[in-house]
Amino acid sequence: MTAAWSRKDLLGLEDLNREEISLILSTAESFKEVSTREIKKVPALRGKTVVNLFYEPSTRTRVSFEIAAKRLSADVINIASETSSVRKGETLIDTGRNIEALKVDIIVVRHNYSGAAVMLGRSVKASVINAGDGWHEHPTQALLDIFTLKEKLGRIEGIKVSIVGDIAHSRVARSNIWGLTKLGANVTVCAPKILIPPAIEEMGVKVVTDIDEALARSDAVNVLRMQFERDGESAFPRQLEYFKNFGITRERLKKAKKDIIIMHPGPLNRGVEISSEIADGLNSVILEQVTNGIAVRMAAMFLVAQANENISHETPD
Amino acid sequence: MTAAWSRKDLLGLEDLNREEISLILSTAESFKEVSTREIKKVPALRGKTVVNLFYEPSTRTRVSFEIAAKRLSADVINIASETSSVRKGETLIDTGRNIEALKVDIIVVRHNYSGAAVMLGRSVKASVINAGDGWHEHPTQALLDIFTLKEKLGRIEGIKVSIVGDIAHSRVARSNIWGLTKLGANVTVCAPKILIPPAIEEMGVKVVTDIDEALARSDAVNVLRMQFERDGESAFPRQLEYFKNFGITRERLKKAKKDIIIMHPGPLNRGVEISSEIADGLNSVILEQVTNGIAVRMAAMFLVAQANENISHETPD
Amino acid sequence: MTAAWSRKDLLGLEDLNREEISLILSTAESFKEVSTREIKKVPALRGKTVVNLFYEPSTRTRVSFEIAAKRLSADVINIASETSSVRKGETLIDTGRNIEALKVDIIVVRHNYSGAAVMLGRSVKASVINAGDGWHEHPTQALLDIFTLKEKLGRIEGIKVSIVGDIAHSRVARSNIWGLTKLGANVTVCAPKILIPPAIEEMGVKVVTDIDEALARSDAVNVLRMQFERDGESAFPRQLEYFKNFGITRERLKKAKKDIIIMHPGPLNRGVEISSEIADGLNSVILEQVTNGIAVRMAAMFLVAQANENISHETPD
Numbered sequence: 013m014t015a016a017w018s019r020k021d022l023l024g025l026e027d028l029n030r031e032e033i034s035l036i037l038s039t040a041e042s043f044k045e046v047s048t049r050e051i052k053k054v055p056a057l058r059g060k061t062v063v064n065l066f067y068e069p070s071t072r073t074r075v076s077f078e079i080a081a082k083r084l085s086a087d088v089i090n091i092a093s094e095t096s097s098v099r100k101g102e103t104l105i106d107t108g109r110n111i112e113a114l115k116v117d118i119i120v121v122r123h124n125y126s127g128a129a130v131m132l133g134r135s136v137k138a139s140v141i142n143a144g145d146g147w148h149e150h151p152t153q154a155l156l157d158i159f160t161l162k163e164k165l166g167r168i169e170g171i172k173v174s175i176v177g178d179i180a181h182s183r184v185a186r187s188n189i190w191g192l193t194k195l196g197a198n199v200t201v202c203a204p205k206i207l208i209p210p211a212i213e214e215m216g217v218k219v220v221t222d223i224d225e226a227l228a229r230s231d232a233v234n235v236l237r238m239q240f241e242r243d244g245e246s247a248f249p250r251q252l253e254y255f256k257n258f259g260i261t262r263e264r265l266k267k268a269k270k271d272i273i274i275m276h277p278g279p280l281n282r283g284v285e286i287s288s289e290i291a292d293g294l295n296s297v298i299l300e301q302v303t304n305g306i307a308v309r310m311a312a313m314f315l316v317a318q319a320n321e322n323i324s325h326e327t328p329d
Numbered sequence: 330m331t332a333a334w335s336r337k338d339l340l341g342l343e344d345l346n347r348e349e350i351s352l353i354l355s356t357a358e359s360f361k362e363v364s365t366r367e368i369k370k371v372p373a374l375r376g377k378t379v380v381n382l383f384y385e386p387s388t389r390t391r392v393s394f395e396i397a398a399k400r401l402s403a404d405v406i407n408i409a410s411e412t413s414s415v416r417k418g419e420t421l422i423d424t425g426r427n428i429e430a431l432k433v434d435i436i437v438v439r440h441n442y443s444g445a446a447v448m449l450g451r452s453v454k455a456s457v458i459n460a461g462d463g464w465h466e467h468p469t470q471a472l473l474d475i476f477t478l479k480e481k482l483g484r485i486e487g488i489k490v491s492i493v494g495d496i497a498h499s500r501v502a503r504s505n506i507w508g509l510t511k512l513g514a515n516v517t518v519c520a521p522k523i524l525i526p527p528a529i530e531e532m533g534v535k536v537v538t539d540i541d542e543a544l545a546r547s548d549a550v551n552v553l554r555m556q557f558e559r560d561g562e563s564a565f566p567r568q569l570e571y572f573k574n575f576g577i578t579r580e581r582l583k584k585a586k587k588d589i590i591i592m593h594p595g596p597l598n599r600g601v602e603i604s605s606e607i608a609d610g611l612n613s614v615i616l617e618q619v620t621n622g623i624a625v626r627m628a629a630m631f632l633v634a635q636a637n638e639n640i641s642h643e644t645p646d
Numbered sequence: 647m648t649a650a651w652s653r654k655d656l657l658g659l660e661d662l663n664r665e666e667i668s669l670i671l672s673t674a675e676s677f678k679e680v681s682t683r684e685i686k687k688v689p690a691l692r693g694k695t696v697v698n699l700f701y702e703p704s705t706r707t708r709v710s711f712e713i714a715a716k717r718l719s720a721d722v723i724n725i726a727s728e729t730s731s732v733r734k735g736e737t738l739i740d741t742g743r744n745i746e747a748l749k750v751d752i753i754v755v756r757h758n759y760s761g762a763a764v765m766l767g768r769s770v771k772a773s774v775i776n777a778g779d780g781w782h783e784h785p786t787q788a789l790l791d792i793f794t795l796k797e798k799l800g801r802i803e804g805i806k807v808s809i810v811g812d813i814a815h816s817r818v819a820r821s822n823i824w825g826l827t828k829l830g831a832n833v834t835v836c837a838p839k840i841l842i843p844p845a846i847e848e849m850g851v852k853v854v855t856d857i858d859e860a861l862a863r864s865d866a867v868n869v870l871r872m873q874f875e876r877d878g879e880s881a882f883p884r885q886l887e888y889f890k891n892f893g894i895t896r897e898r899l900k901k902a903k904k905d906i907i908i909m910h911p912g913p914l915n916r917g918v919e920i921s922s923e924i925a926d927g928l929n930s931v932i933l934e935q936v937t938n939g940i941a942v943r944m945a946a947m948f949l950v951a952q953a954n955e956n957i958s959h960e961t962p963d
Contacts, residue, residue, distance in 0.1 A: 058685055058687070059683065059684065059685030059686045059687040060685075060686070061686065061713060061716070061717075063709075087687075087713070087716040087717075089709055089712055089713060089716075091705055091709065106913065106914060109933055110706065110912065110913075110933070110936050111709075112933075113933040113934070113936035113937045114709065114710065114713055114936060114937070114939075114940060115681040115682070115686060115937065115940065116713075321684070
């Protein structure tokens with residue numbers, strides 16, 4: 013009948029096929045209702061242990077996973093790199109194996125190294141969910157973006173989505189591109205040339221450096237967070253310039269479809285990549301993305317945990 | 330029969346009337362027994378999500394709210410400013426709306442800005458409980474102080490309470506004054522002149538700068554924590570001087586009522602605002618205050634959550 | 647029939663007799679199975695509150711206790727010194743009494759001061775479990791080491807165990823020595839002379855400074871973590887030298903029993919006190935120690951909580 017999920021991990025959308033992505037989305041749909049109940053809890057993962065292993069600070073993603081796990085009745089343990097034995101020089105794999113030895117069911121990992129989640133997934137029998145690894149992938153963010161688009165537009169096949177911002181250094185962009193193109197959307201990336209990675213077209217996207225051109229063709233635009241604050245003192249003039257050339261404003265949206273959908277993974281830089289008016293306006297679905305993140309992460313955890321129980325494990329080498 | 334609670338938030342005692350304050354106190358009374366059971370848990374908030382959003386470090390208050398929520402069977406999420414997206418420049422209102430989008434029921438907020446809790450309460454449909462905002466209010470601390478007084482003295486109407494310490498910069502003092510005067514207590518504030526805010530008499534209190542005079546008239550004295558440590562190297566001589574002039578000691582209490590009640594919101598500065606002998610002595614109810622904090626916070630969370638379910642929400646602007 | 651546990655605290659193995667240690671081990675045996683179930687949870691401590699009070703950062707031990715408590719269905723509160731009111735100068739005893747006033751059942755404490763756990767245990771009616779205090783004791787680590795040895799060798803009586811590393815500054819070594827000797831094991835300590843405390847023989851152990859001699863006589867070797875990183879820049883040459891003279895390597899194990907058991911409390915310094923090949927090899931039980939830590943800590947929490955309920959408390963002075 014329905015497709016079955018057979019992977020113990022969720023590491024990225026590049027590996028998944030259309031059916032697998034659709035299965036996560038439909039599972040998320042059925043979990044979304046839980047968070048609207050008076051008692052927002054189902055016993056699906058009761059007695060399971062979920063570890064949030066975060067090597068980069070991220071309250072938003074950690075809290076979303078923590079709430080999702082608790083609404084599935086799992087026990088949740090938070091490990092932040094600041095207080096972890098990483099400080100004592102333990103490697104990620106050692107840490108993973110130690111966590112696994114605690115008979116943990118799911119490790120949600122965020123790491124600044126691209127490939128960290130894949131490496132961890134190979135090292136442990138526990139399920140691993142990638143909560144963002146370097147510039148590589150952030151699959152649950154892309155899934156919640158796609159879930160929200162589908163909720164709003166009724167379908168993904170054939171819709172036109174622009175992703176605007178620092179494409180070169182964005183795991184959110186990469187995961188969105190994999191997921192959207194697999195489901196048949198037309199994806200355009202838009203940024204200053206220097207922020208577009210070489211050969212990005214090979215991922216099946218169109219490249220545009222003119223924001224107005226990108227907006228004109230789009231059913232939805234996913235506005236990435238610009239991280240100028242890393243530049244220190246020189247950030248402000250660069251922010252102003254970026255806002256002038258690529259910021260999503262009312263003026264600019266006049267040339268777009270009237271009901272264009274505005275998305276942003278958060279946290280917002282108001283007045284840098286988007287104006288407050290648009291971020292808080294009628295076209296924005298930014299807070300709905302946050303809401304949908306819970307459902308998508310409940311679905312991801314539920315599916316990997318269930319698949320993992322059906323796998324007969326041998327000791328990893 | 331009994332008064333009903335209709336507010337979605339608990340932001341301060343200034344806004345509440347006598348009946349509302351009494352209702353929290355009587356609700357706390359019925360919850361106090363839970364913490365004496367073998368299984369210290371009731372299902373009142375099962376399936377509800379409580380977020381502790383702390384922009385100032387405060388283990389004591391955070392832990393008290395966390396335990397209270399867990400004894401009501403709620404799920405609790407801790408967010409500390411050190412690791413929050415506040416670092417990325419997100420505003421309090423953005424943070425609040427994002428938390429609300431996670432379908433959270435109660436946000437317990439501590440913030441160094443006076444008015445932060447009110448602002449947050451207006452921005453979100455979730456219930457907001459003020460766990461201390463700048464110099465403004467700390468309502469649950471005052472409620473637990475008043476609860477303890479009522480437990481010891483049988484009533485609040487007509488009792489004489491002195492509040493000693495840095496009145497000018499104390500949200501604990503302000504909330505106590507609002508709560509105690511509304512319930513009919515006679516409140517005296519006592520401090521060096523420089524620590525008494527102008528026009529404090531308009532809050533309905535008597536001002537005294539002689540500690541012996543304050544003690545002589547009191548059924549109870551609430552000793553505030555002095556924060557000299559902010560002064561760095563110059564703290565020690567100032568601490569000595571304060572202790573000499575305002576410290577609560579055995580010598581000084583000889584002139585007070587024999588059964589005067591000694592309160593302190595903690596943590597103690599032994600030998601600064603109070604001597605160890607008195608803090609640990611028979612008149613001290615300091616640890617009972619801590620115990621009562623759980624009951625009062627259970628009551629506050631229970632009442633706001635229940636009221637909020639009965640409110641039909643529109644989207645906040 | 648079975649021995650009964652009557653202590654409200656678990657502070658160290660020095661105080662315990664053979665029967666008490668055996669009771670923890672057999673209780674742990676029965677709890678070990680819980681972590682292999684599909685629903686890894688028993689209601690033994692439902693409605694109880696456990697506080698992890700950590701004055702030293704230790705993700706591994708904290709997480710192990712947190713998971714153990716949650717599998718017993720307890721509510722767990724984490725307090726780390728970085729965010730605690732310790733910063734405001736509160737003493738350990740004040741902190742303990744405040745935590746107790748929250749009607750907490752068990753305080754798990756880690757502290758850099760030898761004797762801290764004993765001091766805390768005397769100050770509060772709540773149960774106290776020592777999770778490591780200075781150079782003094784780390785009883786649950788030793789118990790999980792001994793549990794693992796018993797699981798592998800079938801007995802402790804008469805087995806030969808070497809402890810290798812910085813004996814002088816190791817609470818793990820001290821607790822292991824107390825526990826193993828009480829149960830009748832023959833214990834050898836092996837280290838450079840400067841890392842052997844004077845009069846250690848009085849604890850009933852043999853002292854050896856030649857690692858090959860120690861290995862030759864051992865059924866098992868417990869390799870301690872070397873903390874050279876505290877030495878800053880000079881660490882590397884000292885690490886190399888230590889590895890050359892005391893590191894556990896394949897070469898060195900050629901002269902040992904073929905099935906010698908290799909233990910390490912973690913986290914590993916690969917290439918300092920042990921080679922990767924041996925740490926990950928067939929003789930290593932390092933990850934099994936981690937797994938057994940959960941069972942041992944469940945047993946410890948269960949026993950102290952149960953004993954404490956049967957004690958009629960008077961107010962501590």
